[in-house]
Amino acid sequence: MPLRLIFMGTPDFAVPTLRALHAHGHEIVAVYTRAAKPAGRGMKLQPTPVERAARELGLAVLTPSTLKTPEAEVEFRSHKADASVVVAYGMILPENILNAVPLGCFNLHASLLPRWRGAAPIQRAIMTGDAESGVMVMKMDVGLDTGDVAMTDRLPITDEMTAQDLHDALAPRGADLMVRAMAALEQGRLALTPQDEPGVTYAAKIGKLEAKIDWTKPAREVLRHIHGLSPFPGAWFEVEIDGAPVRIKVLRCELAKGSGAPGALLDDRLTIACGSGAIRLIQIQRAGKQPMMAADFLRGTPLSPPLRVV
Template identity: 45%
Template sequence: MTRPLRVIFAGTPDFAAASLDALLSSEHQVVAVYTQPDRPAGRGRKLTPSPVKARALEHGLPVYQPASLKDADAQAELAAIDADIMVVVAYGLLLPQAVLDIPPMGCLNIHASLLPRWRGAAPIQRAIEAGDSQSGVTIMQMDAGLDTGAMLLERRLPLDASITGGDLHDRLAALGGEAIVTALDALAGPGLTATPQPQDGVTYAAKLSKAEGEVDFTAPAAALAAKVRAFNPWPVAWTRLAGEPLRLWLAEPGQTQADDPDAAPGTLLPAAADALRVACGANGKEVLRVTRAQLPGGKPLAARDLLNARGERFATGTQLGGNNQETSS
């Protein structure tokens, strides 16, 4: 490394806080932190700082929380910080071209996918939902497009059939922190080669919604299990049991058994000791094993515990789904 870089850090959630931690442990100097304005949270709707702001204040860093960076005064304030480079991770505000042009070394983004696959808002969950065999992080030189900038560095992570959205979030957060320090070290010394993103393989990771969590049991068991894992811990996959929401936290494809009755998709089959078994697939000929679920007003429980405590609610032949709207939070 020729010299440590002066870094402006912009980010908001826990995922970004992991990268801030990594930069604070590096030789580079974080000279300012940008994060979203405080938001109401909790039952009392008290204004609450973002995880990045909380971490910045712990380290005595100056914090900026503009509502927008399109304002000329906000841009002048950022320019006055006189940083070499800006690192952006899940910040949540658009950076106009005028801001991208301020740092002499530009603005870098830590994106939680292997670009150009899964540009957009929810790359972690979409990779699992789609059954991808790998994920990772890409350090990208930002431009005015949506995750379209040239790639500077990539770190890959294999995905197995048990990983959840929460698991992958945490692993990629740590990997992103390691990757951005490596990238800044290189940029402060020999440099990095910027590689334009290929046009082939571009996919978009649409923002998640709670309504999207509703399970369609006509889908194949493997797709349903992937969705359940992808949406854990948010927004959580769900269905309806006797008109009430049943949240599905963990599931896996299962095997049919000789005593399974012919059943429509969404029908509860004879339960296993450790799982609810649900007929699924286009003709109800596949099986989804739900190993962790949550009834209204309760907490997520292993299926074994649910069956022991409330087994009467999961009788063979009970149909999941219906027309009522989910109401749980």
């Protein structure tokens, strides 16, 4: 029989999993997500991507501000779910909630645990130069991404991948993985394996100070830093245009030939020297403007040596 599931998630990354579980016949008895927040020019309340998808599917939506009250536990138990599926919910589940469903709570995490436990696994994997990433289904416990792992799907990381690219590749893979995990759970054959503690690393939230590009680093490290922060918050540098400093985010780049002082412009195609080697900018975003291809930017704002960026 299909499982009775509580789904808990918030951003775009969680939507494919919600839709896939619903499409495969599981009964989604409640969808928990974060409350709508004001956004846009009019600062109107904007529901989360998961809330929009859930309402489209005709599912009940709850947006509690906390799960730590007795009332929250009573409501959670009242759904009489077999299990809960959690995908980037954004709220810590206390132990009484984890124990409130008989088969447990299962989290989809976008890393190869125990590497990159925590808030920013996709960004950290790219920024650190990892050769691969992936998604894992984990049975949750009270620790931070410390639970036993049920299933894994691996994906190579190339130098061309941005955080958005990796996010978009992992989301549907994660949905398929969770569907398979719930099918195995339904049949009583979901095997769990403890994480290997010696391999633990933590993916801390991205800090604002990390976004400035350090041109003294080798070209590949600069590229991975840029791609790991694309599109948000966006790695940036400043360059003087018409006598004033202008901040420019770099959204996509590639390794290039050439060398020079770190930050030196090497040609009129936005090739910039790093500590060793160079990168060429492909897509950028000037402060207050829309993203654009570097070639289009240069048509309106030609830049050439001996200019340097900082």
